[in-house]
Amino acid sequence: MPDPDASLPAEGLPPDIPSDGSTPVPAARTATVVLATTDAAGLRGQGGTLLDRLTAQLSGLPTGDVHVVTRSGDVIRAPGGAYMIGSEGSGGLADDLRRVAGVARTATGPVAVLAGNLVAHTEALALLLERPGRDTGALVTRGDGTPPVRIDRGLVSAAGTSLHDVEGPNGAFHGAFQVGADDVRTLAATAETLADLAEAGGLGTTDGAEAGELLLSGLLRSGVAVRAVGLGRLRCDRVTTQEEANAALRRLSEVDESEARLDAAIKSDDGFFATFFVSSWSGHVVRVAALLGLRPNAVTGVSVGLAVLAAVWFSAGTRPALVTGAVLVYLSFVLDCVDGQLARYTRLFSPLGAWLDATFDRVKEYVVYLGLALGYQGEGIWPLTVGALILQTLRHTVDFSYVGARADAERAGHAWAGAAGSPAARSDVAVAAEGPRRRGRDPYGPVATPAEPPVPPAPPASQVPQEPPARRGNAVVRLSHRLEQDSLTRWLKKIIVLPIGERMALIAVTAALFDARVTFLALLGWGCVAMLYTLSGRVARSMSR
Template sequence: MPESPSSDQSSTAALVLATTPGAELTCGDGTLLRRLTDQLATLPVRAVHVVARAPAGGDSWSPSLADDLRSVADTAKTASGPVLIVAGDLVAHTGALAVLLRHPARSTAALVALDPTAPGPLRPAVRVEGGHVVSAGSSFHRVEGGNGTFRGAIQVGVADLGGLAAVATELAEFVETGRLGPVGGSEVGDLLLVGLVRSGTRVRAAAVGELHADRVVNQGSADLALQRLAEVDERAARLAAAVKTDDGVFATYGVSTWSRHLVKLAALIGLTPNAVTGFSVGLAFLAAVWFSAGSRGAQIAGALLLLGSFVLDCVDGQLARYTMSFSPLGAWLDATFDRVKEYVVYVGLAVGYAGASMDSSRGGVWLLAVAAFILQMLRHMIDFSYGGAVADAGSWARPPTSILVPEDIPARSGRDGNAIVRLSGRLERDGLTRRLKKVIVLPIGERMLLIAVTAAFFNAYVTFAALLVWGGAAALYSLTGRIARSLA
């Protein structure tokens, strides 16, 4: 039976299933199994346990698929941290495994490829919606509307270990009694993913992007998979994956088209994402100081500093994804200081405008500043409360489904829901209207650009008036959409 994992909860315990002949295929001076365990040693994995078919092939041996599943259940019952279940015949870039293992949430996730590659015996189909796997396949389970393939590795978070143990135990019983048909011995991960998804577990889709992760069956396929790895510049692929391609319009087209050069420079000189966040905050405070001077030249300087602060705000997240140096503290700092930077700029603008003239009527700018502040606080409250409600509803939004049902549960179609939801779905399918929707909600990039342009060419009164008009329309649009989706 598997050894009890360490009590260290900061990293993952790996269970490598070297139960197929592919694990013993050659790779350089060793085997694919040895290559995989060496890769795991460079990642946040505190212990690696190998399960093999032969008694002397690993740390423990398992004579059948049902025993493999019971080994998983036993590991889940004794683990004190996340558990990784990975096929021993997996040939993958280390960066692809890092996408799964270095995520700060340490939550349940599956390694998937979101590409048109046809599903096969070692890459079953999955359907991904909203960044999560909502349907998974095996030789017994069929997926409707699949848009990706599973690539043989699952990390299960601490909160879901009890569910993993129950799913693995149930699957072992079904396999022994033949209720799943002639499932193969290589399908442990496939079946576990199906069981977790159908039990209602939220499974994040850890997409490999331009990197590769393939399971192999013979030396020819192993050599081909290794060749594919060598053909990819892993650093360049990681950098491309670090830059979001579907962010706000200004962030996507005005910053992310060139910010990768700053990311490479920051990584080269050893800056951490938190350090970049600190520089971004510093530029925002300097922008507020210049805005408080009130002169035209100072307004232009403040606008440029504010745009520089936003660029670094994009770079810190890109750097974190590129270097895989995520942390809960970093995510909290980034979200918190986004608000702090914006509000301190409000203060600087109001001070500069009110102090630029002895005219007492200029003091009214503070009413606009406070109104803009309150409106933005309400918008954030709407967004975060809705996000929390969606997360809380995740366990019942898709009711559990029996593992014994071979058919997939079809995804909701654009015909479902009310008129507003259907209209939103149609707009989302068109690239132009999808980008227009992103602009309407006035995300942080558009807000920073709006503040910078109106402050540089007009004054703080115009800035706050624009924020109130556009921000009010954005709040109404978001609130209407959230109510409609909730009712649907």
């Protein structure tokens, strides 16, 4: 059944973390707010308190100002210049939230919010704060845990607090999230709305310990897309006692951060061929390339060179030449994976690198087509060659237009939902609670800002029937979600869309065992099936609610 999300990202688009160029991405540094409003932030860590340790870690990352919110008026000074917001400590949850809003209102780039009682690997924080896309994301892990979240297709779709439950939770939030520059105004509006609620008693007895969870939940209800940033083997734990802090610090020492960083650089949810026939061993190549000081763009260049050599061998047309060309195609694809993995491992990236990676993927593929056609000894090969080239170009065009249309629609939706940047303009944002606080009762419903006419409150969530994730959307979308739950059907969905890994494998195997005619017929047949599958899935998703 078609995957409404097309299963894999468009190949011609820049990867999640693009390849490197010699110049880092120019962007405003992330302003960080550390919510050290509980006694746990003062627990002893390594060479000081947990708060001292955390601010020192942040000073070694590419962040800007580090704003510390505490209940006291003490000014926190760290190597990176961390400081209190204001001359006095925060007076409570509402004050905490207003200080977050103040930072967001004046920020020129992303804003990160971290709990002050985190015991984390520096690499874990870097996964969030050094993301080249600088988008909105949260540190999460899959499985049971608190506070609970629901993760769908790489995004956090719901986040819980003590005020309400999450339907179908499958992960846990680890107390750190970053809001991209495009969503910072929404963060400010969400924080201000929640602060008003706290002052009005709408959040019950909730204290500053849950400020981060409240903000994350409010952002999601405001329509902000929050990427789920997995920790892998890295640790990021929130602690409340000295015993927990000591145990968390011991667990940090049990993990080799360098190895964990390499694991995180290799995509765990790539295509079938890339996952099992490349990523299973390409980490060794990444490590060697890093030791040699190679930049990802250089690896991209070598990958292009191997593809050109493969085309030259294919053009000879003999069986040994076809086999040699097939091996070179495989090695070219390996390096095509390695350049992105190296970029993630070294955190060196640039817009130039993203453009080169996307452009040369097409160049390599089409050069190989040309070599196969030149080496074929029979007749009628050129119509097949042109047909395969047109089909693949059309597929890439559809990918670009679909992803661009979705991005435009999301931007338009956010602008419509809150043109003034206030989450109160949406009907699904955190607002005043009705009745007493209790588990399962959602305190969120519509409320008007002072500039808007009053809006009647919606009934509490406990009185509003909600569909589980597997029952949302039309029949095709629901079936797609069910198929995602099984590993076999999930991999089959990835294979059927014929991503670049499968295409390179198809070219290599058919060229080595048969000839160019068989290769192009296979590309045309499978490519048409893949295009129909993808288009039907996208149409179904567009029509789903």
